[in-house]
Amino acid sequence: MLKDLGTPARGLVRAAGVPREVRRRRTVLVLIILACFTLIVLDARRSAGSPVEPLRTGAAAVFGPLESTASSARQPVDNLRDRFAELDRLQAENEKLKTDNDQLRQQLNTTDYTRNRAAELDRLLRLAPKFTMTPARVIGMGSAQSFSHTVTIDAGTADGVRVDQTVLNGSGLVGRVVRTTQGTSTVLLIGDRNSTVGGRLNSTMALGFVSGRGEVGGTLDYKLVDLKARPRAGDRIVTWGSSGNAPYVPGVPIGVVTSVTATAGALGSTAIIKPYVDPTRIDTVGVVTGPPARAPRGQLKPTTTAGKAG
Amino acid sequence: MIALRIGLAALFLMVAVTVQTSVLTQIAVAGVTCDLVLIVVIALALSRGPEWGAISGFVGGLLLDVVPPADHTAGRWALALAIAGYVAGLIRRETSAGPVGPLGVALTVVFGSALSLLIYSGTGALLHDPAVDWGQFGVRVGIAAGYDVVGAIVVIPLVMWVMSRFTAARERRRVVSR
Numbered sequence A: 001m002l003k004d005l006g007t008p009a010r011g012l013v014r015a016a017g018v019p020r021e022v023r024r025r026r027t028v029l030v031l032i033i034l035a036c037f038t039l040i041v042l043d044a045r046r047s048a049g050s051p052v053e054p055l056r057t058g059a060a061a062v063f064g065p066l067e068s069t070a071s072s073a074r075q076p077v078d079n080l081r082d083r084f085a086e087l088d089r090l091q092a093e094n095e096k097l098k099t100d101n102d103q104l105r106q107q108l109n110t111t112d113y114t115r116n117r118a119a120e121l122d123r124l125l126r127l128a129p130k131f132t133m134t135p136a137r138v139i140g141m142g143s144a145q146s147f148s149h150t151v152t153i154d155a156g157t158a159d160g161v162r163v164d165q166t167v168l169n170g171s172g173l174v175g176r177v178v179r180t181t182q183g184t185s186t187v188l189l190i191g192d193r194n195s196t197v198g199g200r201l202n203s204t205m206a207l208g209f210v211s212g213r214g215e216v217g218g219t220l221d222y223k224l225v226d227l228k229a230r231p232r233a234g235d236r237i238v239t240w241g242s243s244g245n246a247p248y249v250p251g252v253p254i255g256v257v258t259s260v261t262a263t264a265g266a267l268g269s270t271a272i273i274k275p276y277v278d279p280t281r282i283d284t285v286g287v288v289t290g291p292p293a294r295a296p297r298g299q300l301k302p303t304t305t306a307g308k309a310g
Numbered sequence B: 001m002i003a004l005r006i007g008l009a010a011l012f013l014m015v016a017v018t019v020q021t022s023v024l025t026q027i028a029v030a031g032v033t034c035d036l037v038l039i040v041v042i043a044l045a046l047s048r049g050p051e052w053g054a055i056s057g058f059v060g061g062l063l064l065d066v067v068p069p070a071d072h073t074a075g076r077w078a079l080a081l082a083i084a085g086y087v088a089g090l091i092r093r094e095t096s097a098g099p100v101g102p103l104g105v106a107l108t109v110v111f112g113s114a115l116s117l118l119i120y121s122g123t124g125a126l127l128h129d130p131a132v133d134w135g136q137f138g139v140r141v142g143i144a145a146g147y148d149v150v151g152a153i154v155v156i157p158l159v160m161w162v163m164s165r166f167t168a169a170r171e172r173r174r175v176v177s178r
Helices: A007-015 A019-044 A053-072 A075-109 A111-127 A297-309 B002-022 B036-048 B050-066 B076-094 B102-126 B134-165 B169-177
Strands: A133-141 A150-153 A166-168 A173-180 A185-189 A196-201 A207-212 A220-224 A236-239 A253-262 A269-275 A284-288
Touching: A019 B050, A019 B076, A053 A133, A053 A150, A053 B002, A053 B050, A133 B002, A220 A253, B002 B036, B002 B050, B002 B134, B036 B050, B036 B076, B036 B102, B036 B134, B050 B076, B076 B102, B102 B134
Parallel strands: none
Antiparallel strands: A133 A150, A133 A284, A150 A185, A166 A173, A166 A284, A173 A185, A196 A207, A196 A236, A207 A220, A220 A269, A236 A253, A253 A269
16 A cells, blocks of 8 residues: 555665565554453443343353363362472461460350350351352362452352352352353452452451452451441451342351451551451352341341440 | 464463363462463464464453453453563564574563563553552562463473464475575
């Protein structure tokens, strides 16, 4: 095209090396960048159904079974990792046993207090009704360099999983379902910076909010609603549940307070929480798919208001 | 021939996406996994040039954007990997007098890894994604780049060998004579 413009252009073209090739590959690059920006703009507005959604559904339909197959072949990988992690785990276990020992000794000194707490906790746990669970296996994980703390599980709408359902495992709260397809679902872990969970301090029943810190270990920030209440290291935190039990059902253990710092420039304090669930080692999880026998919130309220008034 | 090459490239990308999301996360270093898709894109770019790098980067990145467990705005990895692939292809062109040496490949991978993560995080910051944590960015780029070089040692020779097997003899002569 430049040739048609006359002789001066010819020198320019020659200087640029192989003109047609260069021009073509630049066109390709520009087209691709434009395509990317179009995609980003189209998908950025999450509230009004994104046009990328069919693409996600299709991708999940194709890659869900693939990921499922690939993750069933990861036993040898697991073994390898476990061998490397063995020393770390022994050290961690030693540490844990020591702290447990300290805690037991401390509990021995405060038996009455603990008994009361235990009774209260028991009541709380008894209030948490039994839910119907759908078991699922983790078949894909987000990586740290993409800053996403999400996992894929191999249960989808066909198994009764819906968006905004609670996901938990034997140790505690894992996260909530944010996206579903026929056979897979995406779970946002509580350690993600986009995640906030209502958490109740077991010792004082005080309410607060647990939000992810985006760290690999899945540590969480805990801010209390009541500014005067101060959490202490070792306090346990459970979910207080959302209305209609979505996205979080009540009474699921979240984690334990490891340290407390006064919030800089604001009232109240922030506690760092170590979650019960190790986000790097999630395998089998349960999705709360069934309704509870009864709503527990009405019965929790008198206890909290009484505690706050007194 | 060209259809076969495109099919091969697509196959490589699909396998890379599957393995990266479900197997490699199990052997993550401090949560950072090996960017297998990026490595495949760089290998394709090194063996076929910037256009292939950009297009395969776009396709591979798009897959990373939509295949679960991705939950970010689609198009971010696509943009990051397309530009990284294009730049990797340019590096091959600049040194087209001979094949790119091992050191050149390693540097390309480190550069591509840093560039793609920067673009990915940058677009995230522009979109006000609260997940992007610049405090952790440096550490994660460092680990990712190192890990990617380790992965590249295995993957890049394999992909480049397969791709060179399916290059027409006529074209091979042209590449050599250039």
